[in-house]
Amino acid sequence: MTDKPKLTTTAGAPWPNNQDSVTAGERGPLLLQDYQLLEKLAHQNRERIPERTVHAKGWGAHGVLRITGDISRYTRAKALQPGAETPMLARFSTVAGEQGAADHERDVRGFALKFYTEEGNWDLVGNNTPVFFIRDGYKFPDFIHTQKRHPKTNMRSPTAMWDFWSLSPESLHQVTILMSDRGLPKSPMHMHGYGSHTYSLWNDAGERYWVKFHFKTQQGIETLSNAEAEEIIGRTREGYQEQLFNAIDQGDYPRWTMQIQVMPEKDAETCGFNPFDLTKVWPHGDFPLIDVGHFELNRNPENYFAEIETAAFSPSNVVPGISWSPDKMLQARIFSYADAHRYRLGTHYDQIPVNRPRCPVHHYHKDGEMNVYGGVKTGNPNAFYEPNSFNGPVEQRDAQEPPLRVSGDATRYDHRTGHDDYSQPRALYEKVMDQGARDRLHGNMGGALVGVPTEIVERWLGHLAQVHPDYVAGVRKVWQEKSRDAGYDPNGLPITGDTPHEAGDEQPHSPTIAAE
Template sequence: MTQPTNHDHITTESGAPVADDQRSQRAGAGGPTLLQDHHLLEKLARFNRERIPERVVHAVGTGAYGYFECTSAEVRRWTKAKLFSEVGKRTEVFVRFSTVAGSKGAADTARDPRGFAVKFYTEDGNWDLTGNNTPIFFLRDGIKFPDFIHSQKYDPHTNRQEPDNVWDFFSHTPEATHQFTWLFGDRGIPASYRHMDGFGSHTFSMVNQAGERFWVKFHLKTDQGIRCLSSAQAQVLGGEEPAYLQKEFYDAVEGGDAPSWTLKLQVMPEAEADRYRINPFDLTKVWPYADYPLIEVGKLVLDRVPENYFAEVEQSAFDPGNFVPGIGPSPDPMLQARLFAYGDAHRYRLGVNHTRLPVNAPRGVPGGAKNYGRDGTMRFDDNGGRRKNYSPNSYGGPAQTGADDDAGWSVSGSVGRHGLIPHRDDDDFSQAGALYRLMREDERGRLIDNIAAGLAQVQRADVVVRSIEHFRRADADFGHRLEQAVRTRRG
């Protein structure tokens, strides 16, 4: 066989050189293939096992590396997090954009919320801000999330997304009216990942050096300006290239056009939460800017795409439970559910050692993660060597810091099944109506057409009536025009 030139030799998984990678061993020129051909069997067996379980949601994604730079000294009033410790301080980041409902291979131009997850590799460990390109969500309690996703995914019988399921669930879920109004509006399909905003969506907490707590909302405002696709444009582009947004993003970054976002905060002193006119922990609502203005604190820049998609994007794992000192959770019920669900999903999909994969490891921490976790599938480092695997111990292993725990806040009441405490102006429809009235007339027309296109396909009349009624309660004109549009489409 001719020896390769200017290339490394192919080897088996054990490192042995492979003499022929084009022909299997056979019993004679016309005979059957031999079981002893180890390279053939190993190659086929590995191929059979290449796919790992896809994400249940956010399966279609794009990733990039870059940095976050703190631009504000004022932010130290609210948090002791080290990435905000001084103006000009830079922290490496990895960001993953994604759609929510589609399976691997689905068009990334679908009308769907976009995941906007940021991993900050700080010196105090990774902080994962697992947000979306919308400031709100469909639900306010995580116990409803599996049912919501089931209604969006493939039907058990038809194996396709069914408008009946989508709208039936919505018709029983009035709190989703605000998000549906957003989703079917112009911003429901971004023209580029570079041209959309990102939001932490949930309410989070910040604690400063004095131990004072603040409730915060995170906003990543695109510096490239907002650009969106119409439904017709998205169908054409997604049909021609299902990975249209991925290609557009990679081409831009690799061409030297590094996109950036300005990080801004809304800050609410802890004492104001109880008396604010809406419940500040309700994920279906925004905090109006008039009440809590945006405050600029930093810049996010993405300037490098991954070398290997599987290693760095498919295996990336974001966990909203990954906080650093100075940043923490809130009583938001959806966030509380995600604190469990995301990490558990990664342990199922990637294994218990997924946090040691290079893209997920805490790069900013000298020496990496230090704890007593051992063993498990795919433990590819020294597994702690001969060091003890329990705490506390007398052998010099890592010990707790003893620092104050800033993750707590006062609670009261009895254990039970509770919804969020309603505040003075809380309801499921007011903010959806305000969003509708904020739109220009041409935007309202497209919103009505987009909703009617799906709702007109629903077979059950009661589902259609209930769904329209939600929008009517948001705004009478909204509901009336939608009813007329559905009737026209149905003939």
């Protein structure tokens, strides 16, 4: 029998007894001097940290990005040069549910990637959809409020969701995708990923290109119906975790093909739509997909908390050759994501091992929570500010990106006027979906509207009518039929009563919708 490791205190001292607390006699009270009892109880009280406000329920693994194509004309980023291999971490998630929510819910899936490049960490924080519900970060807190629990009932509120969406026609594109087949992926391995935002690449010549990132699953797209998902949830709430972990554990490593769409910088000025609008896609006919490489997930975390729960992804993390764009949602996320990590994990969240870059790190941030590495290591304690005369880290002017071309005065532009929010959902409905997919879309959306006040439903149906007559007719038919089956009259009122329910006073049934 091999010797077992010896139990110690957190300070390294031998721990003589982990079975019995110290008392004053056999039947006496506990003694305060039993520090290890106090340590165990106090530590247990602190074993949880605040969960993410959004994307709380997630699943992840380690892997590698391999570049097989040549996009060196567009970017100087070393991690994107031909033949480059970069270690990485991926985390997939649902948007709205808490940590204990079920995996198989109809919701947008987060698709967050961290690449540990030799020039620093590059984070690409996207979704499994190429668009989003809103185009201005000003509305993000409001949108998320509708996806969380009602302040009075502490239940999810379909009324709040559909009210917000019906008052925000820019959400049509994303809601159509959400209620379609792809709104419920079978597993993390069977969905595409997108950077979603417009980013930019820049090369050694100082030329900038706008770019969209795509990650196409090599396992194939597979989805579930609401009924199939409900059956799985009846067996397990951890279906995604089980599938991802077991696939990697068994050596069946999932892969995604990396592709990009590219737009020369000046072309954005004459583009027929706003290329920085997160509710829009770039037509592939105008901006064809370019193969870049692929990534593979091939190692499960040894400790989920340390490597997935404390992983911090932020679009603020870019490297030379990759940058941002005037996308208003992206600009807001550059701040909000990093700030969320400072709140949840501590001031120096980037020093947690899973977040720490694999390249040398030198900066002048001081003190605060999680400063576990003690700041810069210059060999001279006097080098704690910049500029200094004591060989402290200095700026790297050769990493400066080219200037971002912007024009216009600082003002608040109305993001609801002058935008076509119907053409792209129409193209998706007419040209991409076959009749079977349309019928399932009608069924999912019509069922999700049951119990929502009629005024809100009619407002939403008015938007669908501007997309396609079959769209509004199909959803209306399902909504009316399922409303009657659920005990509501055509006006959304309970047949057994004559008082409309208030917004937030949700009915006992809970249709599978965007929020968990």
